[in-house]
Amino acid sequence: MNNSLQLDIPKRGMPVTIITGFLGSGKTTLINQILQNKQNLKVAILVNEFGDINIDSQLLVDINDNMLELSNGCICCTINDGLVDAVYQILERDEKIDYLIIETTGLADPLPIMLTFLGTDLKDLTYLDSVLTLVDCENFTPDHFDSEAAIKQIVYGDIILLNKTDLVSQDRVDDLESYIKTVNNAARILRSEYSKIPFYLILDVNLSKLQPYLIEDKNYQYELQRKTQNHLINDGFTSISFRSERPFSMLKFQHNFLEELPENIFRAKGILWFQESESKHIFQLSGKRYDLQVEEWLTTPTNQLVLIGRDLNPLMIQQSLTNCLTV
Structure with a gap:
């Protein structure tokens, strides 16, 4: 059709x-x-x-x-x-x-x-x-x-x-x-x-x-x-934004963030930069399901991430993501 x-x-x-x-x-x-x-x-x-x-x-x-x-x-x-x-x-x-x-x-x-x-x-x-x-x-x-x-x-x-x-x-x-x-x-x-x-x-x-x-x-x-x-x-939803000019460690992002993700985060999406990869990663999370798609960088690599949920702790989430960055 x-x-x-x-x-x-x-x-x-x-x-x-x-x-x-x-x-x-x-x-x-x-x-x-x-x-x-x-x-x-x-x-x-x-x-x-x-x-x-x-x-x-x-x-x-x-x-x-x-x-x-x-x-x-x-x-x-x-x-x-x-x-x-x-x-x-x-x-x-x-x-x-x-x-x-x-x-x-x-x-x-x-x-x-x-x-x-x-x-x-x-x-x-x-x-x-x-x-x-x-x-x-x-x-x-x-x-x-x-x-x-x-x-x-x-x-x-x-x-x-x-x-x-x-x-x-x-x-x-x-x-x-x-x-x-x-x-x-x-x-x-x-x-x-x-x-x-x-x-x-x-x-x-x-x-x-x-x-x-x-x-x-x-x-x-x-x-x-x-x-x-x-x-x-009334719904109680808030958003948290995270930016960084440093790349994530892929292993840290997986184990220290994704596997420890609070249940009150319902949606996340972002453009991710990993030290271990030359590609841009498109990150989508909905409920407990997440996906990473790989594309070529056409701009300067950077990390940009938005998380949406209810009763979120911004300082804790920001710190968790910061801990996933490379030194």
Whole structure:
């Protein structure tokens, strides 16, 4: 099946797809699939990272002037001059952009982001095509780390992509789909491995169903913003960033860090430099599962790592990582 982007986009403003999903669900991998198969379509990517190192933007392929970063915060927490300004930067470019994709943080509530497009002047210049929520079939549970954001990503998703189906049994996927239907029976539910999905099923689908919400009610928007600003506090999640101009010892990183990793770290990702290797290592951890991919360095080697979890001890984690560095 041809997976390339060949969309018949109507002239009704720039279409927007919001890609969301809990920590480690495969959002960046999906965006890379789109970028690698977009052909002549001009796609802009807006990446939001929870932390002050934007790892995701460094993992995207084919990055150029059509990628913008919104770092060190969750764009759902402030309705949101930063998001509006970033979209206007895209709209005002000399070269017309055909499609905008927003990758939220894994801890985002998508509703305020949706309302930013439907309750501001952007509604006359863009249209919200859909909210696509990825679900990690291996790690997702109905009480997913007791996170209200994880459930809201399901509730407001127009498309739910059950990802990483290769890591679990068919019965597990069926049970997960049945549960999701009890939360959001109107969503289109799809299944994938490695975030691979035909793009005609997820882009230019006109599935957004937000119209019933009170998007023009300023009091409603204010109250929504007030509640949403507390969701990270309610969930208890924090991020820790680590940088170093010295390489790690591979043995120390394995034994002193990975094998001693606290259970309250749910997600980690980074670009790692090991003394024993001339290659760049892309590190991804989701739950208890981690992966290292090898690439060639195209920049000066450095270590950049972001860890996300609940009730973390920053000093202890920073010291643990520092102890893994070479002298």
